[in-house]
Amino acid sequence: MSRFSFPLLASFKKHPTYMKIIFYFVGANVLVLAISFLLLYWQSSKTLLKEIGDHSESLLLNSARNTAGLMEWSLDYSYASSNVGELKVYALSDHYTDFETYTVWSRLGEIKNANPAIDSVYLINDYTDTVVDSRLGVNDTATFYDQDILKRLRDSKLAERAVPLPRTLTLPLNGEAAKDVITIVRLYEKGSSISAFVMNVDTDKLMNLLQNNSNYPNRQVTVLNDRNEKVFSTARLSSEQISELGHQGEQRKSGWELFKPHGQDEQLMVYSTASIKGIQDWTFIESIPKAVILGRISVLRNVSLFLFLVLFLASLTVIILISKRVYSPIQELVGSVMRQYRAEQLGDRKSRDELDYLSSVFTAQKEQIDELTEQWRHNKILGRERFLREFLGDEARSPAEVRRHFKEWEIDLPEENLSVAIFRIDRFPEFTETYSEKDRRLLRFAMANIVRESLQASDHRLQTVDMGNDHIAVVLSAAASSPDFAEKLRGSQDLLQQYLSIGTSIAWGRTLYNLTDMHEGYLETYELTQERFRFGHGALILKNELSGAPGVLFHLPLEKERQMAQAIQKGNRDTVLQIMAFAVETLRDLPYFECKMSLITLFSDMRRLMQDQFHQPLPSSWGLTSLENQIIRLETLENVARWMEKLLDKTLEDIAATRSLSRNAVLIEQVERLIGERLNDPNLSSKMLADELGLSVNYLRSLYKAETNRSITDTISERRLDLICRELLVSDSPIEPIIQNYGFSSLNTFYSVFKKTYGITPAQYRRAHKK
Template sequence: MKFRHPLPASLKRHPTYMKLIFYFVSANVLVLGISFALLYWQSSKTLLKEIGDHSESLLVNSARNTARLMEWALEFSFSSSNDSALKVYALSDQYSDFDTFEVWSRLMDIKNANPSIDSVYLINDYTNTVVDSRLGLNDAGAFYDQDIIERLQDPVTANHSVLIPRTLSLPLTGNTPKEVMTIVRFYEKGSSISAFVMNIDTHNLMTLLQNNSKYANRSVTVLNDRDETVYSSTALDQKQIAELRNHGSKAESGWKLFHSRTQGEQLMVYAGTSIKGIQDWTFIETVPKSVILGKITVLRNTSLILFFVLFVASLTVTVLISKRVYSPIQELISRVMRQHQAEKPGLGYSANELDYLSNVFIAQRNQIDELTEQWRLNKFLGRERFLRDFLGETYHSAEEIGSQFVEWGIDLPKDQLSVAIFRIDHFSEFSETYSEKDRRLLRFAMSNIIQESLQSSKHKLQTVDMGDDHVAVVLSAPLSEEYAKKLQVSQQLIEQYLSVGTTVAWGRMLPSLTDMHEIYMETYELTQERFRFGHRALIVKAWLPGAPGELYHLPVNKERQIAQALSRGNADSVLEVIRSAVVKLREMSYFECKMSLITLFMDIRRLMQEHSGQPLPSSWGLTSIEKQIIQQETMENVVPWMEALITKTLEDIVAARSLSKNVALIEQADRFIEEQLTDPNLSAKMLADHLDLSVNYFRSLYKAETNQSITDKISEKRLTFICQELISSDSPIEPIVQNFGFSSLNTFYSIFKKMYGMTPAQYRRKHRNGNTMENI
């Protein structure tokens, strides 16, 4: 006989009880898990912050001390280079052995002044020699440190001759490489490479930095502001240097965690400092995150044991609480089943007690909601449809309209009715941004705001969503300033709550119910008057003048004034006439104003076409002009658009006129320069006088058309002829220069060297040698 444990069958009969147990246990596990994760994360975060802040403080101090050592070396090198004996030796073209020995002794004294100094050179460009504290006198071509010689000879690298990080191969030691910081002091910068050179041992300089901390796998790197590696405790490639620079900020200090491309997650500490304002260094220290957080593993394991004990205790309490919670639920289900004479669970109904109970309540509630919602929807849709037809179409009799009022519960009188329309401003922009569904919701919200703000009045009303850009309101209120102010309040509330501006128009009183469509169309047309009154206006039919005005035509004297301004390219005069015309147009109704504007544009278009050598753009077409006027909606928007269009078109006409004239002037100026090239008085003023122009205007015109100044053009032409003469003849340089208009030799030499990078004599030798080799 097999033994059967009674627990599984009991649990099957009470699935709700099992769910309660499951939910409580899941919640318990979730809370404990989140608590553990937060504790572990917060402890790691706190530890990292403390270590990061402490490491940042140490690195900042080390960076400052290292910078002071470097600044001392910099000051020492500059003061040492000012030694008169060294300076005289470096600039002399001859010397004795005793002089060389004296200089070498001084260099040795300078080197021995500080152990961080690796070596000191004195370079004499006139004798092509180098006196070195290590080897004595050397020929520059055979000197072991050719790198510094090449750097000083290159104009680009010579400009960065202070604090140069580089690798120096040491003589007498098998060319053992050593990292040094080189400081160069030129004695004649730009004329020769005679200089004082001091090499600082980078390893000795960075002693404080190396002893900053004792973390395993720690890496220290120093970069200058040109992203050159000043010092690195480990070998880095260019990608690793770029990665450190991207994460470490210049001239700032701090720390952060980042994922290294090759070494995993790292703690980076960085500090910036300036060396005498000459160069900025960034000190970067990286430590693997695993090294810092290695000991937190013990804390995590201890926490896991503690949480497991808490979980077991919580599970026991959960089981006991679930039993007490389940008993009242079971009693409630039995009572509901008896009351509704329902079937037992499992016979057509869900076996879950809570699902069964929920289904009973939901079914009843859904029935009630469905019937209520269907009645409301039919009532609302039917009333909306009738009101739209009432305004949009013509009903045959007042009796038919009255019966529809009764059917749909519309409480409005049968006389003394009028229509007000709330029309959305800038609707074309709104419709491009929002879908039809969103626009329908907006109109629904507008209707509710209007209904709520006006229903407190003793007069009755009905709001109607007419689609597109407006909501109509059927009013029983007689014309009065008081009710007009109420409409204005509704307008302000719509803008306040929906951020939508509206124009409100209130039409005339309704003669009879069958005329509602005609009154509605008149009122909608009345909203067009925002063209002259502007957006957010309140327009009342009874307050406007009744008789239409005449169309505006541009007077003959104004046309003549515009024609004269166009011939001179004077846009301000044209715009002045336009603005005076706009003042008169503002007094007209919408239709007369729009037609007058179109007529005004066509007159201006005709006058511009007469003064333009090419057809006007399509934006001046009749259809385009009318479309733009309608889209602008108000005169305030039309005026700046109109002024911008006229100004741009007139600028294009003027530019087309002046283009051919400027080209001819430049060609005439270039011919005159070639004819008067040997005249020493040839200048911008001479050219301007010849062309009968002001000097400043001609300078600006020539620079704008050729992207070159007149002085540079004259010098360029003269130098071309002088170079040809230098190569083809043996004449002295000075007569050649004077023949081509240069009155000052110093000026000529400066311009020639700037243009060709060498003296005239060097240019003659170089190109003659080249011609000789070609002939050979």
């Protein structure tokens, strides 16, 4: 051992560079091999995950579409079946014969047998408190086995979201056996009764495509609706697990990612979203344990490790041979460098070998390069702008630190009576589509130069800052109450339009009395730019000219809402647009937040009134998400109002087209004509009209209610009151003879109806409107 170790140590001392070369090469070889092995293992895992993820995403997307198609077919089939005349009449009748019941039960059985995915079908009659079930026939509602759906229909809040409804149904005649179903409900008299057509779709059969999507063990498939309610799952999930999956699936419409649920191993989660007729969005989620996917790759890892060990031994042999050839040129290089820098010979400096000396030379050169680089980085213009951007965009610094930076970057601004103005680019979504990020930076640089040059002629000191994205900021020594400087800002805005063809909106914030308030002042001024929503593009918004008090949310007056409902029902576009224009004009006086929230409220009211007249789900353009996207894209109230007008026109056309295709349109016109001809008749009623047309009273009432969304009695009262109101305004005749001329036999009845409709007495109405 001693004979071997001492010569080796002597060789190392004699040729330290040679031994270091070997050591470095061996170390580098080990490092490269280790990194290569890790990269191969990681890349193979990543590639395998990507291939499986992409393939699973494709399979899930197809299955989701097919499942959504089956659900949409069920919805269409349910609505088509519910419109069968004999079912509709039976559900709204207050009496029936055994034969009629048998006919309806047979019809329900035919509907159920049309598709094996349909579990059961009910017909609920609220007038007789009975349910005809495709399984059990006629049942009293009090003893019917599905009390859950009756409870939901009686609760107005639950009834609003009854289609499609995932739930668990306890099966009759099977003890405690239960089945997951998706329930589709068609209410015949929404808001008046719970008479309805109910179809239960077997969830397991509907989701058959999803369950057979792949053969991975421990695979879990879950379907959630847009309220994060479980529609289907192959495993039992707690409410916390459902919420966690729902939150994770909300991030994207489709795709896959590695996801670690709480308390579980890491999994590959594949998800896809499908819309069900625009009524609901379903999120399909497939979870596969990562260990199942990567289990077989461990064999590849072990084989790779063995090959890398063999390669390492072969490389080590080659390195030792190559090092001898490499050492001689290095020694010559060291000698040349030492002579060039007039250094001492190696023998005279035993504490330093060749590589140490080369390292010191290269270190000195690197220090020089770093010094030059640091000097370049401290360019005054770039450094000043970087500091100002951080100064405005970050939290407040201490006054002493700000003064030090002001001095370092030679920023000529006072410490008090400062203000911030922001030039914000209008129509920025279109701007980003036209220009790349590089071009946008150049344009903002040009904007800052133009603004600085145009404002420097004033008596105020200022600094312009490129804040990125869609705006630049100007830090001014001018107080926010200076009116002449507001005109100079407007002049800068005109120059930007002239030279760069860029439209901007300007906001000028409040006066700041302390340097530490600068960050807060910048945020307030940026928030102030949002006021262009009501003032429009190209606005100059001054903080001191705006009221600091919060506004009151605007709601459409009840009378205007009633007028709009009537105009929509009659297809009167001009009246609807006039009311909307009145509301939009009112919103212009509100601060941005209240203006935006009031616009959303107005949009929701219009959507509700439209839905009352549209006997199918409104298009997705009427969703609040669509409105939010338009507010961001269009940026101003005026542009959003134009978009709403176009949407309104299109929906009114669709409503008119739907009504023109109604099979009962002619009958409704006859009812309207008879009402107009016999308004003076005190005996005018639903029964008189039914006798005149040869129909049953219940059928006529239900049909008229379904087609017009109001009752015959309400229509007669409304028309009579309209004529009486006109008569009250054009004549001074007593009230009693007037109402007798228009079919009211009782004065008390008339007063009750009039005050309920208008909120005041006839005499008060005459006095108020004659003025």
